[in-house]
Amino acid sequence: METLLLDPEDVADNARTEEVIVAVEEAFAAYQHGNVQMPAKSYIELPEYSGDFRSMPAYMAADEWDAAGVKWVNVHTDNPEGYDLPTVMGTMIYSNPRNAFPLAIMDGTTLTRQRTGAAAAVATDHLAVEDATSLGIVGAGVQSYTQLEAISVVRDIEEVVVADKRQSAVEAFVDRFAEEFDVRGGSIAEAAGCDVLSTVTPVRSPIVDAVGEHTHVNAMGADAEGKQELDPEILLDAKVVIDDYEQCTHSGEINVPWSRGLLDDGDLYGELGEIVTGAKAGRTPEDGVTVFDSTGLAIQDVATAHVVYERANEDGEGTPYALVDTEVR
Structure with missing residues (x-):
């Protein structure tokens, strides 16, 4: 048996968005x-x-398959300029x-982008209005691309407004999707x-x-204590x-107002798992604004790795490597 080594291109090619x-x-x-x-x-x-380094291990059992894995990830702010x-x-x-x-060792950076977009799509599918056609994105970095790619699978997105203080990032985003959507740069308020x-x-x-009266918000950016993107009134x-x-x-997005006592358990409707299983309702006709607070779960990485490995293994992609000495007992 050999372990598959999957580089960023391998992961991107085999992380089919719908799957x-x-x-x-x-x-x-x-x-x-x-x-x-x-x-x-x-x-x-x-x-x-x-x-810092962060380790995210998980095991999950779906109806027809189970999988395990660990993601080892860092955040080093001096890397771009220093190294x-x-x-x-x-x-x-x-x-x-x-x-x-170890079935595979794969690029976890591309994997993270794919599973983060997918999580937003799952939440959007259950919480956004059925006839949603416009998508606003605040932040035109690498995560923004998979947000549009995934959300457009679950809703018929036609118009896209992207806001970022870096004009070059906005232009790159618009260039990437101009042939698929009516996409333009705009203000945060427009998005x-x-x-x-x-x-x-x-x-x-x-x-x-502030957001629209019936906007669904995927709050994806806050992943550490002290981070927040939305006004607590929202x-x-x-x-x-x-x-x-x-x-x-x-x-998560709620961590700052939570620590200040502005939010408590009574302000939370529930977890996304409750909604996807039908334990709680998703969007109802009475709902106005909905917010999904996403911190990113290790099981999302494992689930996405499962898709990538199965597809790559089936199609003969990646680089096989004898990582384990199978003669040792």
Whole structure:
């Protein structure tokens, strides 16, 4: 047996968006049904290097398959200027839970972008108005691309407004999608007035002051204590759905107003797993603004890795490598 090495291009080619969305939705369902093991994300803080390491292990059992893996990811803010490296890099080890064999080692950075877009699509499918045709995106970095690619699978998106203080990033985004959508740069307020809004920035003070009366918001950027993108008043007036209680109250979009006592349990509608399994209703005719607070779960990485590995293995892609000495007993 050999381990598949899958580089960024391999992961991108085999993370078929429609299949990843289905797998990520299955991950949320497995979580709701208690068919996962997902220890808390652990951190190694390295202030002397302006960075940290994070490990995210998980096991999940869907109806017809199960999988396990761990993502090892960093955030080193000095990397671009000091080392000509990305700020964030990730590596995913994907294993067979039956015998622990490492089936694949793959690029975790591309994997993260794919599963984050898929999570937003799952939430949008359950919480946005059925006839949503416009999508606003705040933040035109690498995460913004998979937001549009995935959300356009679950809603018939026609108009896209992207906002970013970096004009070059807006132009690159528009150039990428100009032949597929009516896409343009605009203000944060214009983006926030769309039927669906995804925020994908690392800011630590609110940049979105208000949204449309029936806008669904995917708050994707806050993934650490102190980060927030939305004015707390938006949350207080919205149906708020989270991915995980512990992670969201500690490091999600709700973490700052939560720590200040502006939000409590009564302001949370439920977790996305409850909605995808039918334990709680998604959007109802009475709903106005809905918000999905996404911190990113390790089971999403495992589910996406499952899709990537199965497709790559079936199509003979990737580089086989004898990582394990199978002669040793």
